Amino acid sequence: MMNFDQIQLSDNALTDYLKGDTRKKALVQITDLKAIENRQCDEGNLVHYRITIADATSTCSSCILNTDLNHLVESALIKANTLIYIKDIALDMVDDNTNRSMLIINDVDIVQTNSGTIDHNSRNAELYQQSNVQMTSHVLQSLSTINRNIVQPKSSSTNYFDAKRHNDESILKPSDHAMPIAIAQINQYNNGWSIKGIVTNKSNVHHYKNSRGEGTLFSFDLQDSTGEIQITAFNNECSRLFSIIEIGQVYVLANASVKPANQQYNKLSSIYEIIATSQTSVSHTSIDDFIHVPISKYNFIRLNEIAMQQSDAYLDVIGIVNLVCDPTMVTNKTHKKSYPTRIISILDETGSISVTLWQDHARDFNDKSNPVIAFKAIKVHDFNGCRSLSTTSKTNLKINSLDTERTEHLKRWFHEQHPDTRKIANSNIIQVSTQQGLNLSPNYFYFNLLFSASIKTFTEAIIEYVSNQSKTIYFSIKGICTEVDKHSFIYKMCPVDTCTKKVIEISDTQYRCVKCDKTYDVFKWGYKTTIQVTDNSITQPVIIFNKQAEALFGIPAAEMLTHMMNVNHWY
């Protein structure tokens, strides 16, 4: 949990804003939020949100959220008590000769949606009383009232911050070339610090484009024994630092700027993050003189509990890898970019779940020796109510290298209890496929060509087939259906119960079955489709007929057809 004692709201930001100096960015807390009807303008049904914000010293109730940000309120990312970092704010004079003004909040980072109440209230309450005299004439004006409690005795607040700052510096501020400070001690009120940590994660270079321009960025995470922090480098700094930073290496970082962590982009526990500037130095250090032992802060969840987690939540997960599929490429439709992806399955004592690896993780991971895999910040994915996990660039992955009790326990459990992974995967398959409903792919399934036949991988089966002079062999395959051919997968069948032969359409009302040698005025719908099945060895197209397809999709062909006609986008 975040330690609210550590958070300091910006000092005098509201005073400056109301004076017209809107250049500064500030960390403030929302203390109240109301939707207001738009009485003056006729912009359709547009709602405005009026918010009250507090900085370390004052409160201002005359703030309006730019309507571009309304979605943040509507998606509950911004509410009362939310900590926001104001990036763009404007002062607007109300044009009615009353000299009133409004602050328009144009752009923010959300620091903490569900924050506790920070210790500004007591001080603000005091200021409130002290400024009561000044307040009276302004109280209860209309919408644009500014609470004049921003006018406050200088001494009290100055003393507070001076004391605080002095206190911090005496502990934290290093003399030149002194020991780096602990990552947990980073705050916005010190300069001249350096930190030393091991790189636990590094993103690719991303390109961005928004109203303020375009550029490149990458980020990496530094960790020491006290904590972890994300460092982001843009443009020049991105190209300068990207090739220097390597996962697993130790660096001393100095002269960078600290800001509150943006929860939209930052999944680490630190309340701050670091932005590299042109002054920022990053020097590689030998891992030998890295005296701190990094302790990863994992908060593992059992696999059977993932179903209860919110979709898109980030979790720490550990398990035994029991299935590794071959990587495939997927292409994003909007960006037209291709990404490698690989599906694996993991299990623990409570269950199993499929994990989609992306990018380098997908390309590089190919360990089929049942390693223990630990994920930090892996994303919960939901597809038609079926949960899986998906790596992101924020996900940190450790294979057999996380030295914890939990790792040892899982290893012992797996090797001593010797669980039948086929059985476990199988029970998972049944469970998942019943949850899937109408969902076509990818789908776990258990595809039995002949129930008595032994389970083989495709590769084993092909070798046996070839050595058997290409005579038919029977085997069972266990894998994932990774694709369904959506075209021509339903056909018109002979209406006779026991017959599945395709009928020849003689006319709109005449269907001929060559097998029965009869002509009927009706037919029944049946499946015949090609699915791609991925197992531990390869991905193989498999043709399945009505019975197996019905078992896989969960509904008869006729019902599927009705559904498809109702859902146009399937075509």
Add this chain to the structure above:
DNA sequence: CCCCCCCC
């Protein structure tokens, strides 16, 4: 200074 984790 902020791209968002991609598919079905």
